[in-house]
Amino acid sequence: xxxxxxxGPLVKKLLRALAQYRSRKIIDLQAFAAGRKHATDQQASxxxxxxxxxxxxxxxxxxxxxxxASVLLETITALPALDRLTDLIVDASDEYMxxxxxxxxxxxxxxxxxxxxxxxxxxxxxxxxxxxxALARCAxxxxxxxxxxxxxxxxxxxxxxxxxxxxxxxxxxxxxxxEIASCIVPAGHRGQRGxxxxxxxxxxxxxEFTQSVVITTPYVIINPGEREWRAFxxxxxxxxxxxxxxxxxxxxxxxxxDLHYWSEYILEAYVNYETSLVYLRGLPDVAGxxxxxx
Numbered sequence: 413x414x415x416x417x418x419x420g421p422l423v424k425k426l427l428r429a430l431a432q433y434r435s436r437k438i439i440d441l442q443a444f445a446a447g448r449k450h451a452t453d454q455q456a457s458x459x460x461x462x463x464x465x466x467x468x469x470x471x472x473x474x475x476x477x478x479x480x481a482s483v484l485l486e487t488i489t490a491l492p493a494l495d496r497l498t499d500l501i502v503d504a505s506d507e508y509m510x511x512x513x514x515x516x517x518x519x520x521x522x523x524x525x526x527x528x529x530x531x532x533x534x535x536x537x538x539x540x541x542x543x544x545x546a547l548a549r550c551a552x553x554x555x556x557x558x559x560x561x562x563x564x565x566x567x568x569x570x571x572x573x574x575x576x577x578x579x580x581x582x583x584x585x586x587x588x589x590x591e592i593a594s595c596i597v598p599a600g601h602r603g604q605r606g607x608x609x610x611x612x613x614x615x616x617x618x619x620e621f622t623q624s625v626v627i628t629t630p631y632v633i634i635n636p637g638e639r640e641w642r643a644f645x646x647x648x649x650x651x652x653x654x655x656x657x658x659x660x661x662x663x664x665x666x667x668x669x670d671l672h673y674w675s676e677y678i679l680e681a682y683v684n685y686e687t688s689l690v691y692l693r694g695l696p697d698v699a700g701x702x703x704x705x706x
Contacts, residue, residue, distance in 0.1 A: 420536030422497065423546045429493040430550060470625050471598050473617040477560040478524070478627075484544045485528055497540060500671075501527045508675055512629070517682035517690055518675060521599075521628040525612055526675065529565050530666055537667065541565040560617060568666035569612050569628075569674055571645075573638055574603035581623055584609060587638075587645065588661040593624040600688035601630050608633040608641060610678075610692065630689045631678060636701075644695050680704045 464472040489498040509516045510523030529541040545561050572584040575592060582603045585592045595613060603609070610631040613624050633641075645661065651669060654660035668674050673696070680702040681692035694702030 420538040420542065421534060422494070422536070422538040423542050425493045426488065426491065426543050427546060427550070429491060430547070468596050468598070468625075470617055470621045470623055471596060471627075473560060474564075474614055474625055474627055477557060477564065480557070481528060481541075481544055481561060481564065482524065484547055485540055488540065488543050488547060494540075494543065497531070497533055497538075497543075500531055500533065501540070504531070504672065504675070508679065513682070513685035513690060517678050517685070517692075519629045519690065522612075522631075522678070523675075525564070525567065525628060529567060530569075531671065532667060539565070563614060563617070567612055567614055567627075568662060569610060570665050571641060572609040572611060572613070574605060574607040574609060576605045577602055582626070584611075584613065584624075584626075587641065588658055594622065595624045595626050597626045597630065597688075599626070599629040601632070601686075603630075603632075606637075608638060610674075631692050632689050633681070633692045634683065635693045636695065640695065644697060648697060677702070680706070 464476060467475055488494055489501065504527065505523070508518045508523065510518040510520055512519040527540065528544070529539055532539050541561070541564060545558065545565060548558055548561060571587040573587070575583040575585050577583055579602065580596070581594045582597055582601075583592055584595055584603075593613060593615075597603075609626075610633060611626050612628045614627050615624050616622060617625075645664075648669070649657055649660040649664060652660045652663050654663055665674075677696040678690075678692065681694045681696075681704070683691040683693045683703055685691060692702075694705070696702075699705060
């Protein structure tokens with residue numbers, strides 16, 4: 413079932429702006445033409461059916477939705493109503509230059525999901541994803557599209573232990589829940605048993621599929637191991653102020669302890685990369701454990 417976006421101040425502001433625009437009796441034809449051209453240009457960047465056909469079906473569904481969400485993100489961040497959120501995303505993009513190694517350890521896939529679905533403002537913790545979902549609902553988007561967008565909205569980064577795999581999939585065990593998911597990894601890394609991964613894993617997009625999708629390029633933590641990371645969680649989860657460990661973990665992995673918590677960790681912990689993965693080393697809260705610690 414689709415999760416209706418919270419009607420926080422940001423979403424309400426966006427919907428009011430759209431309502432005011434629709435109610436105008438005089439239309440600025442020049443602005444309308446410019447907006448229509450921008451929308452056309454953005455749609456031209458959407459992944460083609462031919463390219464989708466080359467992907468695993470589960471990945472293809474998410475890739476199409478991600479492309480459409482990217483178009484909507486470009487559209488709504490141009491609106492004055494979202495200036496504060498737009499400034500936040502633009503400033504982060506300027507600071508981290510997210511294009512993947514060697515330019516930046518922040519990959520494009522990581523940064524898109526962070527900027528669209530994790531970068532939150534206000535006490536309601538609203539994101540661009542909440543606005544995207546609200547806008548799509550106003551446009552009477554297909555229920556299946558809304559459902560996939562909501563999966564993306566609710567998603568977060570996670571810590572996983574690789575339990576092995578084959579040429580088609582990788583088995584990942586999540587730290588807190590202990591759940592094991594069979595995952596396809598579009599980036600191509602097949603993993604080795606015992607590896608610690610920092611990644612965003614999306615569930616099967618439709619009930620007919622059984623495999624989850626590692627939607628971001630995996631960050632493989634070469635040191636420390638599972639025991640040290642569990643100790644990190646034991647001392648860090650209470651800082652969130654949330655009593656339930658599972659909810660505290662969800663909060664930490666989505667929002668961090670501050671806005672740039674995981675981005676800063678990736679930047680400081682970066683070691684090396686291959687085409688299909690990025691290597692990290694160290695813990696976020698142990699001074700000097702990361703190669704580029706401040």
